[in-house]
Amino acid sequence: MSEPRMSAQTLKVLGSLLSDPRDALSGADIARLTNLASGTLYPILLRLEGARWLSSRWEKGNPIDLGRPRRRFYRLTALGAKRAKQELRALQPMIGGIAWT
Amino acid sequence: MDLIQALVTGLLLVVAACLGNSLADDLRARLPSHYATLVRLAVRRAPPHLRERLAEEWGAHLNDMPDNLGKLLLALDLFRASGTLRRDVEAVDAEHSASEQICDTEFLDSMQRVICGRAPAARAVETVGAASRWTFGVVSGWDALGYELRQEQAATIGRLARELRDALGALDDFDQRARRANAAADNPALQRVRARLIDTAADALWHFVVQRDCMGFRQTEEILEDYAVPAAVRARMGATRTHG
Numbered sequence: 001m002s003e004p005r006m007s008a009q010t011l012k013v014l015g016s017l018l019s020d021p022r023d024a025l026s027g028a029d030i031a032r033l034t035n036l037a038s039g040t041l042y043p044i045l046l047r048l049e050g051a052r053w054l055s056s057r058w059e060k061g062n063p064i065d066l067g068r069p070r071r072r073f074y075r076l077t078a079l080g081a082k083r084a085k086q087e088l089r090a091l092q093p094m095i096g097g098i099a100w101t
Numbered sequence: 102m103d104l105i106q107a108l109v110t111g112l113l114l115v116v117a118a119c120l121g122n123s124l125a126d127d128l129r130a131r132l133p134s135h136y137a138t139l140v141r142l143a144v145r146r147a148p149p150h151l152r153e154r155l156a157e158e159w160g161a162h163l164n165d166m167p168d169n170l171g172k173l174l175l176a177l178d179l180f181r182a183s184g185t186l187r188r189d190v191e192a193v194d195a196e197h198s199a200s201e202q203i204c205d206t207e208f209l210d211s212m213q214r215v216i217c218g219r220a221p222a223a224r225a226v227e228t229v230g231a232a233s234r235w236t237f238g239v240v241s242g243w244d245a246l247g248y249e250l251r252q253e254q255a256a257t258i259g260r261l262a263r264e265l266r267d268a269l270g271a272l273d274d275f276d277q278r279a280r281r282a283n284a285a286a287d288n289p290a291l292q293r294v295r296a297r298l299i300d301t302a303a304d305a306l307w308h309f310v311v312q313r314d315c316m317g318f319r320q321t322e323e324i325l326e327d328y329a330v331p332a333a334v335r336a337r338m339g340a341t342r343t344h345g
Contacts, residue, residue: 028165038162039181043189046151051336059161069160086329093190 004009004044004051006087009036010030013044014084017054024073026055045074132169147183148190156315233282254316261285268302269328303337306330310338 006011016033025033026082031041048054055077059070076084141161144156159179166172273299284291305327310321325335 002207016236026161026165028162031162033304037178038175039178039185042155042159042179042182043185046186047189056156065159068164068205069157071161072154072158 004047004053004057009034009092010044010048012036013041013048014053014076015054015088017074018081018084018088026059026071026073027050028071030074041065048080049074052077053083132173136172136176137165139173140179143176143179145172145183145185146180147186151186156185251291254312256337258309258316259311261305261312265302265309268298268305269330272298272302272331272334299333301336302330302334303340306334306337 012034013030013036019033027038027045029033030036030045031038034041036044045054045056049056053076054074056072057072058072059066061070063070077084119132121328137160140159144159146328149154162179163172163175166175233316271297279286281289286292306324310324313319313321313324324330
């Protein structure tokens with residue numbers, strides 16, 4: 001389990017998930033919220049999940065009944081929420097204020 | 102003559118327009134299968150253990166895109182994502198393999214010296230051979246011993262990490278309770294309890310760092326950051342206690 005590298009894009013992803021930590025978001029939701037391209041987004045999501053900052057689960061239901069593939073939902077873990085807040089708080093003095101804190 | 106030329110040109114233009122529309126309709130009708138093919142290629146490029154998951158997850162993402170252009174751009178970008186994921190996994194594998202090499206060569210040599218007193222140089226070639234064989238299975242007594250030792254190391258490092266996490270958690274919990282209760286920071290009873298918690302955490306950190314060091318992992322600073330070790334605990338790591 002390695003520490004994820006903090007980049008502006010990673011912080012955007014963490015910020016979007018932190019805006020409502022109880023809510024689980026799909027890759028498409030996060031892409032919409034952050035305006036990140038999927039080529040950037042999915043590697044970040046999988047790195048954060050590998051570092052146990054995020055957990056993920058499949059959408060409830062059967063793809064046949066749903067008539068489409070199931071979405072995968074991401075949510076911050078307790079560790080992820082704590083570390084994300086730390087990272088964003090550390091940045092606050094530099095960038096003034098962040099909408100999601 | 103001019104009239105005939107104009108008529109032929111006009112006819113050709115009508116045919117071209119009809120064909121263009123028909124081609125565009127055909128292309129539009131086939132687009133979903135093109136997206137699906139692109140996503141399938143991207144999934145095939147991803148690391149094997151992620152393929153099944155990504156196939157469904159990316160399929161759902163594609164399905165959520167409202168327009169054709171968005172779908173096409175997404176499908177192309179997923180190709181880039183799969184390349185990055187593949188490189189990530191390769192980097193982790195390379196790091197893991199390097200760590201294993203350190204454990205095999207340094208740790209097993211030292212164990213062999215303790216057990217039968219042979220010089221490490223005498224076994225250098227064997228050790229390199231053994232290191233490359235770990236992936237494929239146990240082939241000698243030394244391999245079996247190495248396997249047991251690594252299992253033991255893994256169990257120990259896991260136990261020590263849990264102890265460190267628990268000790269840091271207890272200290273954090275104590276500090277939070279003290280803050281909530283507005284307890285005075287100079288209260289001697291609280292200071293004593295806190296000092297004990299710090300010592301316990303510092304001991305746990307010391308044991309964890311030493312064990313990691315034995316296994317060839319020497320980046321202590323990363324551990325301190327990973328576990329968010331407070332400065333007070335860092336300062337007491339490895340120190341002799343002055344109170345009972």
